[in-house]
Amino acid sequence: MPAVMFSMFVLWTVVLTGVFLRKRWTIPLSLVTLGWTVILLRMHMTDPIPLNF
Numbered sequence: 001m002p003a004v005m006f007s008m009f010v011l012w013t014v015v016l017t018g019v020f021l022r023k024r025w026t027i028p029l030s031l032v033t034l035g036w037t038v039i040l041l042r043m044h045m046t047d048p049i050p051l052n053f
Helices: 002-021 026-044
Strands: none
Touching: 002 026
């Protein structure tokens, strides 16, 4: 599991770098990374209080 969470960290780091460098691929990559983050959160949430999103 740590490798999967690390992939999310790396993707957000690349998105942040793209924002500062003003690259065109930043917006599509940020949408993909946001989707990946939501998928990971839904798979790994073990708290009994649900997040409604």
